[in-house]
Amino acid sequence: MLLDWTSPAGSWDVLRLVRNRYGWAVNETDGDILLDQTSHGTQFVDTGVVGGHWLYYTVFIKAAGVWSRAATVSTLMPKNNGYTDLMYSLVPDYYKITIKDGNAVSDDSNTVNQDLHPFLSIFGFGFDIVRSFYDSNRYTNDAMRTHFGNIAKMAAQFGIHYESSTPAYLFRQRVRDAATLGRQKGTLEQIRSVISQTTGYDSDLRIGVNMMLSDDQATFDHPTYPNWDAGVNYASGERVKFGSYLYQAGTSGAYGQAQAPTGTSTSNAFWTTVSLSSDTTLLNSNGNIAGWEEVSFTAGVSPGTNAVEVGVGVQNPTNPSDNAGNALIVKNNNSGSATASMGVRSVAKISGQSAMDPAQPVLWGVPLPWISKSWDDAAFYEPGALVLYHGRAFRALSANFNTPPLFWTTYGSGGYGSGLYGGGEQYSSSWEPLSYDDRVQLCLSGYTQAYNGQQVPVYPFIEFYDSHGALICALYSDAVPSYTVLDSFTRKWIDWSSRTTDAGGLTWTEAVGQWTTGGYAGGSSYPTGTGRALATLPGHADGTVGVTFASSPSGSQKQGLVFRSQDSSNYWRAGRTGLHRIASGSVAATFAYSSAFADGDRITVAYSGPNIAVSKNGTQVLSITDSNLSTATGIGMVVE
Structure with a gap:
């Protein structure tokens, strides 16, 4: 060459x-x-x-x-595919030799034509070139063999941003394994592979005590741009990080120290500062970004189109001097331009579906540990196993057998025969504590910043789903504790006059009749008598409430979820077949569902102003507009 x-x-x-x-x-x-x-x-x-x-x-x-x-x-x-020799073998012997006068073609005294083979090699080389290019095109979609100019296009199909500073071999590996890594997302194997393919080095990973993501793990790391390098000739549109800012090369590109970015928030003739720019690499056809979708918390108002984006060139909330970060941008751009409470959920609905498919939270949600087994000295535990020991939650750090997670040590004053005078708890090196009781501690947090000049309150929230993908409840941040109410009814409670909810600490009021709790399906509540019974909690005029129907009431009685309760005679009741407004103790209005509720179905009611929506297992079955009792705040349950 x-x-x-x-x-x-x-x-x-x-x-x-x-x-x-x-x-x-x-x-x-x-x-x-x-x-x-x-x-x-x-x-x-x-x-x-x-x-x-x-x-x-x-x-x-x-x-x-x-x-x-x-x-x-x-x-x-070009590869020597033997075309010269092939053509030479097809030439008649008459042309391969120089025949002496008077000789026959087969006479040994004839000499070989020394010019024929070199002449044929001219054409053979051309055929070799064509065949080599043909063979190369066969591997166009092979990330390890195709021309490197195709790799950036292949990477874009997987949402991978091409970084000119990444060694070619590592970047090819990353594109080759993109589908596999996508399926392994969130696993230690995937994280280790990404580190290896990004840096070229192996890594040793282990799960820490924190079950949820930390600040650095939860950031929107994609896209990440390389640091500016004076030795790189940048094409128009390429982005780099320099100092605390992001920059994009101008129409003529940039090269060398004389054409460096400014290092400040200002642009120059070669580079434009990138600030609050939108990146749509991960935007799918349903308007979601990397699984995040916008949701409306205002009944009757639907999210707008493409209202969630990844913003680049955003100020880092933990380091205000860094203006080259990424963040999720949420906009209220609903079609009616209505004032509404909007948010984003990390698990999106399937494209084209109006309700959450139960498979979505099962596939993409963060699995929470359910610890139901106590440590057993006869059991062999693999790394990651969860057990209860002396009422505390532990996780195995390494494979072990007959190794208790917690033990007591005693010590004395020293010397033979001395008395023991103390002791202390010691954790086994094979286990780590997750909590000081049988519950696993979870933490949800986030940073927010308003860029439209308005101070808009933003609250983190978390939705809990069961193992079948059915919504259990949604809990909001401490900024709005009065909205955080949950009662699992798993605690046995005889006197409801002092019963408080599991979350929120609100006290129940037995407005009519008496109630008790049972163990049905892990927790249930029902009246102690056969007459009318109503139990309520203090709530809000706007909100979302839900309950799961365990079993039908006896006889002709009706059961339902109560909201906007003014008193024991005036409230809304969401029953099994329809929504009813109770006025002065009688049914004043009835609205039928498109689908009735059966045992095990969960009913959820979202209400804001005059808008009321009822959902069955996450699918809406009724939506109405009615301003009656719109200022009443009580919530609860009723059998009547």
Whole structure:
């Protein structure tokens, strides 16, 4: 392979030629170093090549101790497919020899035609080139063999941003394994593979005590842009990080120290500061970003189109001097331009469906540990196993057998026969504590910032689903504790006059009759008598409430979820077949559902102003507008 180039102008110290099998070298050591010269030679013959492969050559110049990339070229080295020999074998023997006068064709004294084989090699080489390109095209979709110019396009199909500073071999690996890594998302194996394919180094990972994501893990890391490099010739539109800001190269590109970014919030002739820019790489056809979808908390108002985006060039909330971060941008752009409470959920509905498919939270939600088994000295535990020991939750750090998570040590004053005077708890190195009781502690947090000039309150929330994907409840942040109410009815409670909810600490009021709790399906509540019974909690005029129907009431009685209760005679009742407004103790209005509720179905009612929506297992079955009792605040349950 003969390479030639024009000698670089100006003064420089060393010219280096680097060959790479997978792409153009990103630095002066990324590949096989073929040539280091201080003279102004302009040619090099590379004899150590194998035919049938793309080769990538890069010229680096060292000046004043700094290496800079000066030139690149790629070529497909033709493979000898034997076409010259094939054509030669097909030529009649008459033309392969020079026949002496008077000789027959078969006489041994005839001489071989020395010009025929070299002549045929001209055409054979051409066929070899065509065949080599044909074979190369067969591997267009092979990330490890296709021309490197195709890799950026392949990466874009998987939502991977091409980074010019990433070594070609590592980037090819990342594209090749994109589908596999996507299926393994969130696992230790996937995280280890991503680290290896990004850095080229292996890593040792282990799960910590924190079951949820930390701040750095929960950031929107994609897209990530490389740091500006004076040795890279940037094309128009390429983005880099320099100092505390992001920049995008201008229409003419940028190269060298003289065309560096400003390092401040201002732009120059070569670079434009990127601030609060929208990145739509991960935007899907349903308007969701990486699984995040906008949701409305105002009944009767639907989210707008593409109201959630990934913003780049955003100020880091934990480091205000860093203006090159990424964040989720949420907009209230509903079609009616109504004032509404909007938010985002990390698990989105399936495209085209109006309700959450139960498979979505099962597949993409964060699995929460359910610890029901106590530690057993006869059991063998794998790493990650969860157990209860002395009423506390523990997780195995390593495989172990007959190793208690917690033990007591005693110590004395020293000396033979001395008395023991104390002791203390010690955790086994094979286990780690998750909590000081049988519950696993969880933490949900987030940073928010308003960029439209308005101070808009933002509250984190978390939705709980069961193992079948059915919504259990949604809990909101401490900023609105009065909205956080949950009672699982798993605690046995005889006197409801002092019963408080599991979450929120609100006290029940037995407005009519008496109630008790049972163990049905892990927790249930029902009246103690056969007459009318109503139990209420203090609530709000707007909100969302839900309950699961365990079993039907006896006889002709009706049961239902109560909301906007003014008193024991005036309230809304969401029953099994319809929504009823109770006025002065009688049914004043009835609204039928599109689908009735059966045992085990969960009913959820969202109400805001005059808008009321009823859902069955996450699917809406009724939506009405009615302003009656819109200022009443009580919630609860009734059998009547």
